[in-house]
């Protein structure tokens with residue numbers, strides 16, 4: 001995921017114990033930010049290119065669909081093909 005250097009990002013500060021400390025958020029309503037004591041808005045270019053971006057904001061992490069063995073796939077596997085409509 002690449003961001004425009006002028007893109008606004010949000011960084012959580014003043015909290016510990018999170019696995020997302022100092023990572024960049026592109027969504028101010030990110031679930032990870034709700035745990036922060038304080039949130040500051042920055043510009044993307046203020047951080048190095050390899051600065052970690054929140055996996056929730058980047059879409060790399062989805063709580064119920066990131067296992068590669070999701071419930072949806074298992075349901076599809078279990079379903080009778082005749083009962084699965086693609087329309």
Ligand SMILES: [Zn+2]
Pocket residue numbers: 024025026027030031032033054055056057058
């Ligand atoms: Zn985030």
